[in-house]
Amino acid sequence: xxxxxxxxxxxxxxxxxxxxxxRERDWEQFHSPKHLSxxxxxxAGELMEHFLWTESKDSATPLADPAKxxxxxxxxxxxVIYALEFANIGGIDLAKAIGAKLAKNAAKYxxxxxxxxxxxxxxx
Amino acid sequence: xxxxxxxxxxxxxxxxxxxxxxRERDWEQFHSPKHLSxxxxxxAGELMEHFLWTESKDSATPLADPAKxxxxxxxxxxxVIYALEFANIGGIDLAKAIGAKLAKNAAKYxxxxxxxxxxxxxxx
Amino acid sequence: xxxxxxxxxxxxxxxxxxxxxxRERDWEQFHSPKHLSxxxxxxAGELMEHFLWTESKDSATPLADPAKxxxxxxxxxxxVIYALEFANIGGIDLAKAIGAKLAKNAAKYxxxxxxxxxxxxxxx
Amino acid sequence: xxxxxxxxxxxxxxxxxxxxxxRERDWEQFHSPKHLSxxxxxxAGELMEHFLWTESKDSATPLADPAKxxxxxxxxxxxVIYALEFANIGGIDLAKAIGAKLAKNAAKYxxxxxxxxxxxxxxx
Numbered sequence: 001x002x003x004x005x006x007x008x009x010x011x012x013x014x015x016x017x018x019x020x021x022x023r024e025r026d027w028e029q030f031h032s033p034k035h036l037s038x039x040x041x042x043x044a045g046e047l048m049e050h051f052l053w054t055e056s057k058d059s060a061t062p063l064a065d066p067a068k069x070x071x072x073x074x075x076x077x078x079x080v081i082y083a084l085e086f087a088n089i090g091g092i093d094l095a096k097a098i099g100a101k102l103a104k105n106a107a108k109y110x111x112x113x114x115x116x117x118x119x120x121x122x123x124x
Numbered sequence: 125x126x127x128x129x130x131x132x133x134x135x136x137x138x139x140x141x142x143x144x145x146x147r148e149r150d151w152e153q154f155h156s157p158k159h160l161s162x163x164x165x166x167x168a169g170e171l172m173e174h175f176l177w178t179e180s181k182d183s184a185t186p187l188a189d190p191a192k193x194x195x196x197x198x199x200x201x202x203x204v205i206y207a208l209e210f211a212n213i214g215g216i217d218l219a220k221a222i223g224a225k226l227a228k229n230a231a232k233y234x235x236x237x238x239x240x241x242x243x244x245x246x247x248x
Numbered sequence: 249x250x251x252x253x254x255x256x257x258x259x260x261x262x263x264x265x266x267x268x269x270x271r272e273r274d275w276e277q278f279h280s281p282k283h284l285s286x287x288x289x290x291x292a293g294e295l296m297e298h299f300l301w302t303e304s305k306d307s308a309t310p311l312a313d314p315a316k317x318x319x320x321x322x323x324x325x326x327x328v329i330y331a332l333e334f335a336n337i338g339g340i341d342l343a344k345a346i347g348a349k350l351a352k353n354a355a356k357y358x359x360x361x362x363x364x365x366x367x368x369x370x371x372x
Numbered sequence: 373x374x375x376x377x378x379x380x381x382x383x384x385x386x387x388x389x390x391x392x393x394x395r396e397r398d399w400e401q402f403h404s405p406k407h408l409s410x411x412x413x414x415x416a417g418e419l420m421e422h423f424l425w426t427e428s429k430d431s432a433t434p435l436a437d438p439a440k441x442x443x444x445x446x447x448x449x450x451x452v453i454y455a456l457e458f459a460n461i462g463g464i465d466l467a468k469a470i471g472a473k474l475a476k477n478a479a480k481y482x483x484x485x486x487x488x489x490x491x492x493x494x495x496x
Contacts, residue, residue, distance in 0.1 A: 003220070003223060004219035004220055004222060004223035005217055005219050005220050006134065006135040006136040006139065006211075006217050006218055006219045006220070007134065007136045008134060008136075009134060009135050009219035010130065010131065010132060010133060010134055010135075011130040011133050011134075011135070011138070012130040012131045012132075014135070014219060014222060015130065017222070017223075017226060018222075018226070021226055021229070021230070024235050024239075025233060025235055025238045025239050025240070025241075026239050026240040027238075027240075027242075029240075030242050030301050032180040032181065032183045032184065033174075033175055033183040033184055033186075033187060033196075034175035034178060034179075034180045034183035035180055035183075035300065035301060037168070037171050037172040037174070037175050038172060038175075038296060038299075038300055038410060039300055039301075040168050040171065040172075040203065041165070041168040041169055041171070041172045041293060041296070041413060041414075041417075042293045042294075042296050042297045042300060042413075044161070044164050044165040044168040044203075044293070045165055045289060045290045045292070045293025045294065045296075045413075046290075046293065047161050047164065047165070048161040048162060048164075048165045048286060048289070048290050048293075049290045050157075050161070051157055051158035051161050051162075051286075052283065052286055052287055052290060053278050053283060053490035054158060054490075055158075055427070055428055056156040056158045056159055056427055056428070057156065059156045059157040059158035059159075060156065060157055060213075060214070062157075063157060063214050063215075072157075072214070072216075073216055073221040073224070073225075074221070074224075074225050074228070076207060076210055076211065076214075076216060076218065076221060077218070077221040077222045077224065077225035077226075078225060079164065079168075079203070079207055080204065080207050080218060080222060081222060081225065081226070083200060083203055083204050083207065084222075086200055087130075087200065089184075090184070090187050090196070090200075091187075092196075092197055092200060093129055093130050094130055094200070094201070094204060095128035095129050095130045095133035095138060096127070096128055096129050096130070097197040097198070097200060097201040098128060098138060098141070098142075098201045098204060098205060098208075099127060099128035099141075100197070100198075100201065101197075101198050101201035101202060101205065102141060102142070102145055102201075102205070104198070105145070106145070109149060111148050111149055114149045114151075115148075115149050115150050116149070116150040116151075116153075117149075118151075118154050118425035118426075154425050159424065159425060162286060162420060162423075162424055163424055163425075165289060165290075165293075165417060165420070166289075166417045166418075166420050166421045166424060168417070169289075169413060169414045169416070169417025169418065169420075170414075170417065172410060172413070172414050172417075173414045175410075176407065176410055176411055176414060177366035177402050177407060178366075179303070179304055180303055180304070242301035242302075251468070251471060252467035252468055252470060252471035253465055253467050253468050254382065254383040254384040254387065254459075254465050254466055254467045254468070255382065255384045256382060256384075257382060257383050257467035258378065258379065258380060258381060258382055258383075259378040259381050259382075259383070259386070260378040260379045260380075262383070262467060262470060263378065265470070265471075265474060266470075266474070269474055269477070269478070272483050272487075273481060273483055273486045273487050273488070273489075274487050274488040275486075275488075275490075277488075278490050280428040280429065280431045280432065281422075281423055281431040281432055281434075281435060281444075282423035282426060282427075282428045282431035283428055283431075285416070285419050285420040285422070285423050286420060286423075288416050288419065288420075288451065289413070289416040289417055289419070289420045292409070292412050292413040292416040292451075293413055295409050295412065295413070295458075296409040296410060296412075296413045298405075298409070299405055299406035299409050299410075302406060303406075304404040304406045304407055305404065307404045307405040307406035307407075308404065308405055308461075308462070310405075311405060311462050311463075320405075320462070320464075321464055321469040321472070321473075322469070322472075322473050322476070324455060324458055324459065324462075324464060324466070324469060325466070325469040325470045325472065325473035325474075326473060327412065327416075327451070327455055328452065328455050328466060328470060329470060329473065329474070331448060331451055331452050331455065332470075334448055335378075335448065337432075338432070338435050338444070338448075339435075340444075340445055340448060341377055341378050342378055342448065342449070342452060343376035343377050343378045343381035343386060344375070344376055344377050344378070345445040345446070345448060345449040346376060346386060346389075346390075346449045346452060346453060347375060347376035347389075348445070348446075348449065349445075349446050349449035349450060349453065350389060350390070350393055350449075350453070352446070353393070354393070357397060359396050359397055362397045362399075363396075363397050363398050364397070364398040364399075364401075366399075366402050
């Protein structure tokens, strides 16, 4: 298989890799939406642990340490792998869902009101 | 902008959309690795809430209900949007990280040992 | 210090233990509501990992294995320790908050409507 | 029932309240360790959402706003309610588990080494 890189990898291509990995191991029987949502949340928690006690402004520091960076890259990869498999099992077009959600977010957070603000749309 | 779909959308293309959305709103100031990891975990929790009390085997049911399906698609989209922005801020090639993690997982879970088993690699 | 046990330990007593632990180490400087909510969520994710791929009906099995049980007890303890410290830092009477929330839940889930149902109150 | 307050409420007393609430509704059938760990993690995510984009040092601000404070108190109550029910179902003495975990933490983080440091014990 050719090496994956963001510039050329399509979501569909990544989904196929993840699905093939699960199928080879006969793991689809465990991959219900419920289980995958749990696994995704657990991995998200592990990613977050790398940034627990640092200040927000200092939180790029672990990414500058090669050993920590590798762990962080593994965690974010795990999160996205489970998201891709969730899309596989649920029959969801992920890029389309992202496009639709960005459109909704754009309506909730119009540029002129939301610029420079971290407020929730209900408080803008 | 042309509609997004998994068959043609590259990870790089999705990352650009997400980055443009944040930049237009001057939101990069809030997008530290720490904050993004928190937002991602919070969205993962929301996704999981759709499957809380159902049995695993019944957990595709909410996806068959159009109103619930739309909410679930929004949640998984949110998760991936934050993952893409985390990659943007961290300078991470996400597809490459996924490829590297799948290779590690393949070594931890060789097909012949892992087939049909939900055990952790430490217990195989 | 006398051994702690649910029959006699008050919430206030547990809170004091947790606060003393943090103060001895000069850790209150790190214990903002934000950081504690993150730590709590990360520990909740670790607890959940023990039950990821099991069916709900089989999920008491890990608790019957002494080594796994000890780990699970450690994880739930971590969750509650952070909840107690969150209450310490936020000046929240936790038992009172629990009483108030149970009263709200009782109004949302009246016995006659909610009995035997896992539906959300918005769907009852 | 008398009002609950931290000064007098024992863990056992709180556990009984939570168990009675579930039993009245015949909800114990849904309260497997797996399901409760998911519910706990989902509530922890909701708690965290109140502090997403604030800086750590400003994160007590929402607690000073009465409407937000009530929501935050509800979220932390939900977290602890699920922790108490998890202890009920798992037959765990929560105060004892907390005492045991604090003892382990004290060994991992001796006062003289850990004072004023947010480092993980593996890095002290």
